[in-house]
Every structure is written in structure tokens, then in C-alpha cells.
Amino acid sequence: MRYSERDALIPEVPVPSADPVLEATHSRATGGAPAAWTAPLATGPLSARLTLPGSKSLTNRELVLAALADGPSTLRRPLHSRDSALMIEGLRNLGVGIEEIPGDGEFGPDLRVTPGELHGSSIDGGLAGTVMRFLPIVAALALGPTSVDGDPYARKRPMATTIEALRGLGIEVSDDGRGTMPFTLHGTGEVAGGELAIDASASSQFVSGLLLAAPRFRNGLTLRHTGERLPSLPHIRMTIECLAARGVRVEEPEPGVWVVAPQPIRALDVQIEPDLSNAGPFLAAALLAGGTVTVGGWPTETTQVGDELLRILPRLGATVTRDGERVTIDGGVGVRGGAPVRAVDLDLAIGGELAPPIATLLAFADGTSRITGIGHLRGHETDRLAALATEIGRLGGEVVEFDDGLEIRPRPLHGGAWEAYADHRMATAGALAGLVVPEVTVDDIGCTAKTLPEFPELWDRLLDRDPHATRWESLPL
Known part of the structure; x- marks a missing residue:
């Protein structure tokens, strides 16, 4: 059976956004012709x-950090694409202010990100791994329920590690036992943090998503990878360096273990690499x-x-x-x-x-x-x-x-x-x-x-x- 035939068996996921990049790509991702x-x-x-244009990996990491920072941040020469648009939409839904401002890049405006009081809402992950694996951890810091879904094929992408990580942090998650999207998490306005063990063998994004939000956890986070092979290590290094630029230190006492103390995330004016x-x-x-x-x-x-x-x-x-x-x-x-x-x-x-x-x-x-x-x-x-x-x-x-x-x-x-x-x-x-x-x-x-x-x-x-x-x-x- 071909991929397109398997995907056709899954109902379409509505995208409640007027963003032209989202609208232009959603019909294709959900079975359009x-x-x-x-x-x-x-x-x-x-x-x-x-x-x-700017790096997707850096743009979406910096958007999350700017949303959790201690003041407004500016992203210069960010990527403007479906993945970044989904990240912006999800953060706005959770209460973060994001506006376009004039910039000197060839591919679109700069972004001004103003942190706000986080509240439960909805997250459309599309097919963006950074959105579906980073934003649920941010939503755990919000008050109220947040629903998480994505494109049809995204419902087949590995998400059990994120769901179990949320539960390990004390967050109630309703997923009908699937371990995939769609699911709903019930934020209480804070995350205690502490020690957490996960198997991130399927994606380094599971580690990055937790590290990005860890400074905001009441007790910080000691995160341990329990699987055998951890793919895409440079992406974890990228996350750690983005945190360091905002004054957050991540300790690595041994391979596969990361320790983040509770601390503020500094607002920053940052230029995104190509x-x-x-x-x-x-x-x-x-x-x-x-x-x-x-x-x-x-x-x-x-x-x-x-x-x-x-x-x-x-x-x-x-x-x-x-x-x-x-x-x-x-x-x-x-x-x-x-x-x-x-x-x-x-x-x-x-x-x-x-x-x-x-x-x-x-x-x-x-x-x-x-x-x-x-x-x-x-x-x-x-x-x-x-x-x-x-x-x-x-x-x-x-x-x-x-x-x-x-x-x-x-x-x-x-x-x-x-x-x-x-x-x-x-x-x-x-x-x-x-x-x-x-x-x-x-x-x-x-x-x-x-x-x-x-x-x-x-x-x-x-x-x-x-x-x-x-x-x-x-x-x-």
C-alpha cells in the first residue's frame, strides 16, 4: 500500500489560520492534488x-526562547515558511505577542516577540517536528487545557516520548492510549520539574523541547536519555548554545544527561543564520x-x-x-x-x-x-x-x-x-x-x-x- 493511500484513510485536520503560507500548503499536506x-x-x-533564507531549526528554537524570556526579543532575518508560521501561530494561541517589524533581510520582515501570560489553547503542529515536540512543553507552563494535533501523516510520527515526558512532569495528558496526536494536555500554570528519564532514540527534538523550557520549571530539570543511540546530536548542541546565548547554562555531567537549574531566560536581539x-x-x-x-x-x-x-x-x-x-x-x-x-x-x-x-x-x-x-x-x-x-x-x-x-x-x-x-x-x-x-x-x-x-x-x-x-x-x- 502506498503512503498516499494510507494517508487518505485518515480524516483531514482543519487549520484555523489565515496565514497564506499555512493555507498554501495545508491542502497538499492533507491530501489535496x-x-x-x-x-x-x-x-x-x-x-x-x-x-x-534563515534556518528553520534556529528560527523555531529562538521563537520558543523569546516566548519564555524575561522581556521582548527581536529575531532578525528569521525564516518565513510553513514550519515557522505554525510555531508563531501556536505561540500566539498560548498568549505570546509576535509582530512583524521592518528588517534588512531579503526574505521577509524581522520578528518582535513579547512574552505574555500563558493560557491553554490549541496547537496545530502541521508536519513540523519542532512545533509538535517543543510547544506541548511550553503549553505545560500554561493554565488550562491545550489540544495538540497536526496533518494526517503527523498522527503517525513518534510522539509517545513527549506524552510520557509530560506525564513524568506531573501533567495530565489525554490521548486515548495512542501515544500519538491528537492529544490534550492540562496545564496548571507551572511545572515542578526535577528528574526525568526519556528514550529519545527516535528524535533529538524530544531532548531539545524539554531543555528549552527547563529554565522555567520550578525545580529546573535533570534529564537522562535511556535509549541506545541518540540521533542528530548537533541539534542538541544547537539548543544548548541558543540557551547559553540567553544566559542559561546547561551542564552535561555525563553523556546523555543534561542538568538545567531554574533561572531566567534573557531577552535577546538575535540574527538567524541561513x-x-x-x-x-x-x-x-x-x-x-x-x-x-x-x-x-x-x-x-x-x-x-x-x-x-x-x-x-x-x-x-x-x-x-x-x-x-x-x-x-x-x-x-x-x-x-x-x-x-x-x-x-x-x-x-x-x-x-x-x-x-x-x-x-x-x-x-x-x-x-x-x-x-x-x-x-x-x-x-x-x-x-x-x-x-x-x-x-x-x-x-x-x-x-x-x-x-x-x-x-x-x-x-x-x-x-x-x-x-x-x-x-x-x-x-x-x-x-x-x-x-x-x-x-x-x-x-x-x-x-x-x-x-x-x-x-x-x-x-x-x-x-x-x-x-x-x-x-x-x-x-
């Missing part, structure tokens, strides 16, 4: 420079089609997992150069005449969200490759391992799934329909495949609005090399 998008084909080596994971398909394009792609504003130091691209892509045959905050990927010359993509064995446990573009690249490699450490991707927006195997296979490739990864065996590829499963990273992976394979159609390119609403425009300009583009510029050949 968007028009198929034909991926543009590269006709020569690429030569482009780009600026990326989203480096969203750079993945664009940088991979230089390797696949040949030519050069440069990303501006790349931070010299960062906790974003997308920074791993600078170490991964050279293993696949790219040349990476850096000039201050500019990173350039050179893939050689010719659409198909440059050096082939090199086969590799990769452990992507710390950067699983990079797997879709990397797996797609490896479908064009000079031998068999393996990606390991990504079993947790089965619980993301879709089962990404099954989805990648299915969609690359649909184009004539061969991908074998195993418990925590994929084996990619290159075969001659042909055009065909690529299903996105309402998953932004699957949609961009389809665009990447279609860069050098004619007539690849992606069924739902609009789902990229989850983290990058501008993706279709930016992808077209990557290929057009339009010197008048506002966010893309030509580089001299």
Missing part, C-alpha cells in the same frame, strides 16, 4: 551565487551538473548539521573552497562530462536530514554506496528510507533498504513521476534528479514551503543564470 511540476533540465554547467541544510540540493547540483555554485553568508562557526556538506561533498568528488562567509562548490565541467560522483560509505547519524540529496547524488555514482545511521528518518515527514528507495527505483535506479540505512546501486535512470509524500526534502531530491534526467515530474513541489517557499523560483534561477535575479546572481564563466 497539486499540479505536477516538471523538473528543469540543466543544459550546461552551472554558474550561480545564492543567498538562503539554513545550511536547505543548501544541500543547490550545492549538490554543482557536483551533478558540473560548474560552480556559491553560497553567501555561510557562518564560520555553526551548530547546523548542514555544515557537514563541506566535509561530505568532497568525498563525492566536489571541490569546496571558502572565502570568509562564502562557500563555493565546484563540480567540474560539463553536464555529464565531468568527473563522476564517487561511491562512498557514509554514516549520517549526526546529519540525517542531508540523506535525501546525498542519496540522490549517489544514484549517479561510479559504484555501490551505503548510507548508515539514518533509521530515525523512518519517523520523519514520511518514511524517508522507503520513499527514497521507491522514487529512485521508479526512475530505474536500485536502492536496497536495511534497518538503519540504504544501499544505492547506480543504474541508468530515465524520466518518470517522483512522489514527494508531502515531504519538502523528498521534493527537492526529485528536483535534483531531474537536473540531469529528462522528464522527471515532482507531484508536489509546493510542499517545499515547509522550510523554503522560494524553492521553485530559486531552482529556476539556478539554471537560468539570470543576471537580474534578486537572490541569484551570475558568476563570471
Whole structure:
């Protein structure tokens, strides 16, 4: 049975929001039928420079911290996408003031966040893991019941750890024993905190959600991970550094244990870094089609997992150069005449969200490759391992799934329909495949609005090399 057929068995979840980004993506995520998008084909080596919108992971963490801070905060150059819009909507519903103010970024206004008295309400998580796993912990600090729901597939995403964590903190939760959304939590206006043990093997977001709110718990929090493998450790490091910037110290007495004392969260004026994971398909394009792609504003130091691209892509045959905050990927010359993509064995446990573009690249490699450490991707927006195997296979490739990864065996590829499963990273992976394979159609390119609403425009300009583009510029050949 296909994913779309399974999702169709679940009733639609209403989204009570007038936000245009939410409205534009909700019908797709709940079973609507968007028009198929034909991926543009590269006709020569690429030569482009780009600026990326703000990081989703940083934007949503900073929104939560600003909501719990001791005064108003300003987020400069934040991401404006479905995930960030859902976070803003949820925080506003809980009593937080968030307004748009003029800024100097290319992708939308800055945000002014004013903490308010928290009260129970409703949270629509959409397909946003940060929303569905961060905001219930914030809602535990509110007075009154809060209902939590999301898109149909979100009801299949792992949530039992959040629900059991809330109960472990003394919060009553009604979920009819499902351990998934929808559920209702009954906030009492404060959380005692103390010691808590959770199994965060399915997602590091369970840890981050608790750490973000822990300074507001009456007794702070001593959090212990009881599972075997903890995925996406850089995201936990990101959370800890965001807290540190606001004056909150997180102690780590041993691996898998975090201690946060009760303390104020300082208001802050913070600039959001560009989203480096969203750079993945664009940088991979230089390797696949040949030519050069440069990303501006790349931070010299960062906790974003997308920074791993600078170490991964050279293993696949790219040349990476850096000039201050500019990173350039050179893939050689010719659409198909440059050096082939090199086969590799990769452990992507710390950067699983990079797997879709990397797996797609490896479908064009000079031998068999393996990606390991990504079993947790089965619980993301879709089962990404099954989805990648299915969609690359649909184009004539061969991908074998195993418990925590994929084996990619290159075969001659042909055009065909690529299903996105309402998953932004699957949609961009389809665009990447279609860069050098004619007539690849992606069924739902609009789902990229989850983290990058501008993706279709930016992808077209990557290929057009339009010197008048506002966010893309030509580089001299």
C-alpha cells in the first residue's frame, strides 16, 4: 500500500489560520492534488551565487526562547515558511505577542516577540517536528487545557516520548492510549520539574523541547536519555548554545544527561543564520551538473548539521573552497562530462536530514554506496528510507533498504513521476534528479514551503543564470 493511500484513510485536520503560507500548503499536506511540476533540465554547467533564507531549526528554537524570556526579543532575518508560521501561530494561541517589524533581510520582515501570560489553547503542529515536540512543553507552563494535533501523516510520527515526558512532569495528558496526536494536555500554570528519564532514540527534538523550557520549571530539570543511540546530536548542541546565548547554562555531567537549574531566560536581539541544510540540493547540483555554485553568508562557526556538506561533498568528488562567509562548490565541467560522483560509505547519524540529496547524488555514482545511521528518518515527514528507495527505483535506479540505512546501486535512470509524500526534502531530491534526467515530474513541489517557499523560483534561477535575479546572481564563466 502506498503512503498516499494510507494517508487518505485518515480524516483531514482543519487549520484555523489565515496565514497564506499555512493555507498554501495545508491542502497538499492533507491530501489535496497539486499540479505536477516538471523538473528543469540543466543544459550546461552551472554558474550561480545564492543567498538562503534563515534556518528553520534556529528560527523555531529562538521563537520558543523569546516566548519564555524575561522581556521582548527581536529575531532578525528569521525564516518565513510553513514550519515557522505554525510555531508563531501556536505561540500566539498560548498568549505570546509576535509582530512583524521592518528588517534588512531579503526574505521577509524581522520578528518582535513579547512574552505574555500563558493560557491553554490549541496547537496545530502541521508536519513540523519542532512545533509538535517543543510547544506541548511550553503549553505545560500554561493554565488550562491545550489540544495538540497536526496533518494526517503527523498522527503517525513518534510522539509517545513527549506524552510520557509530560506525564513524568506531573501533567495530565489525554490521548486515548495512542501515544500519538491528537492529544490534550492540562496545564496548571507551572511545572515542578526535577528528574526525568526519556528514550529519545527516535528524535533529538524530544531532548531539545524539554531543555528549552527547563529554565522555567520550578525545580529546573535533570534529564537522562535511556535509549541506545541518540540521533542528530548537533541539534542538541544547537539548543544548548541558543540557551547559553540567553544566559542559561546547561551542564552535561555525563553523556546523555543534561542538568538545567531554574533561572531566567534573557531577552535577546538575535540574527538567524541561513539554513545550511536547505543548501544541500543547490550545492549538490554543482557536483551533478558540473560548474560552480556559491553560497553567501555561510557562518564560520555553526551548530547546523548542514555544515557537514563541506566535509561530505568532497568525498563525492566536489571541490569546496571558502572565502570568509562564502562557500563555493565546484563540480567540474560539463553536464555529464565531468568527473563522476564517487561511491562512498557514509554514516549520517549526526546529519540525517542531508540523506535525501546525498542519496540522490549517489544514484549517479561510479559504484555501490551505503548510507548508515539514518533509521530515525523512518519517523520523519514520511518514511524517508522507503520513499527514497521507491522514487529512485521508479526512475530505474536500485536502492536496497536495511534497518538503519540504504544501499544505492547506480543504474541508468530515465524520466518518470517522483512522489514527494508531502515531504519538502523528498521534493527537492526529485528536483535534483531531474537536473540531469529528462522528464522527471515532482507531484508536489509546493510542499517545499515547509522550510523554503522560494524553492521553485530559486531552482529556476539556478539554471537560468539570470543576471537580474534578486537572490541569484551570475558568476563570471
